[in-house]
Amino acid sequence: MNKIANRQVICDVLVEAAKEDKEIVALCSDSRGSASLTKFAETHPKQFVEVGIAEQNLVSISAGLAKCGKKPYAASPASFLSTRSYEQCKVDVAYSNTNVKLIGISGGVSYGALGMSHHSAQDIAAMCSIPNMRVYIPSDRLQTEHLFKSLLKDEKPAYIRVGRNPVEDVYEEGNVPFEMDKATVLSEGADIAIIACGEMVKPAADAAKILETKGIHATVIDMYCIKPLDKETIVKAASGAKAVITVEEHAPFGGLGSMVSQVVGSQCPRKVVNMALPDAPVITGTSKEVFDHYGLTGEGIAKKAEELLRI
């Protein structure tokens, strides 16, 4: 099991990049530890800004820095960043088109037993509905590294959500297919298309293996780029399958499932089933316990696929 969390990879990429590029600035809202950015703060103290527990300020200050040529990476728990400072993300970053990268850490139900105040099950819906905001949810540490190296090269707003704990690798070191804003196809099969993002990609891939043993062939797509959504890959996968399943660590409305359903419904109608968290405060537990409870596992997804194909 991999021991490196996605957030740690982000710090490592930024620490390296900031050695060469003095315009890179990391900002935290008393969240440097949670964001794994302590190493950045120690290595580049002059390129680190602490704003205290003030998420609105975090985003507005980042926008002001960006307007004056800096390249801010603002990291705060996804729950607060995506809702407490939502208007700052909308007006100061997206609408004003400032080069701010918003890093939502400990996303989804990462904070487990801390409760709904600390869960970000609405951030895909919130962020995707802002014009000029891009939204990325990488699946593992290896993809996270590629994504951030790519984000370093552009000057547009983006929101990136990562989880708190290390997750199993989806890809292999030295063999990480990655194209910016293009979903990664993990496997191809003519029976069912499973489209997932973030921590749900691994269980989706596991589901495909389970299904394969039963003679069911699945296409599995890592849709790390939620916005701009890779519609082409969705249409291709859905067109070549009998049904579509989406899987996400998000509320059932306005997330990956809703967006995929819009594309499939309008361009290649198929049955689409959305697997997500419930429209309720999630049950208390670790991420694994929560996912198990709601069937967001390899077995759960495989079972749903079998049900779908049986109908």
Place this chain on the structure above:
Amino acid sequence: MSNLKALAYELRENTIDIIVEGKAGHIGGDMSVMEILTELYFEQMNISPENMDDPDRDKFVMSKGHSMEAYYAVLAEKGFFPIQEVIGQFSKFGSQYIGHPNNKLPGIEMNSGSLGHGLPVCVGMALAAKMNGQEYRTYTVMGDGELAEGSVWEGAMAASHYKLDNLCAVVDRNRLQISGNTEDVMAHDDLHERFRAFGWHVIDVTDGNNISQLKDAFEEAKTVKGKPTVLIANTVKGKGSPVMENKAPWHHKVPNAEELAQIKKDLRERKEALLHE
């Protein structure tokens, strides 16, 4: 026009024209903020259409974004766009000249409209200057009603924490907001003490519609070291004509023909008097 006092009245006339043609506008705050913007753009800040790409020029964010018509009149006078274009297009279908700052237009840095954003954004701008060792100054203008927004105080806190003496905020203290007197809506007559408690240097501008007093205050702000400065500029909402002055319903209102004639007459008379002062 070298006489900034008279220029402010000429720009008020242009502002009225924008509002009348566009059939909309936050006229009361436009009138109260006019000297503040005039002094900033024509005496204090080195911002012009020619130097917008210069990283060392001063920075400005219109935090009370609803006073956009006054801001249009000032930016047009600076040469960012023709005033007749604004008057012809403001609020019209498909126009870029909307009711709040739109940074797709030349001269406008940040979009605003929702209140309480300008000061925290300016903290970032002023902080960038400190990080880079640049000399430019950063200015923002807020409304007094706007100070009820909590984000203002997050910004105020960070500005003093980072000792941003290159940041100067102005409060257009016209004492009226859309629902009435600011002290009835949400009192802040102690706002001098509040800013001081947040570590700011506070300058009370007795008459915030007086160019000379504003100039003195901005000059004093430049001498302050180690802390940001706020000007509490005591202005008159609707300043320029008794038709509008100190009347809450004129927060946003389009004058009818009779009111317009009186307002224009009053503005011209005051401008003439100032020209011969």
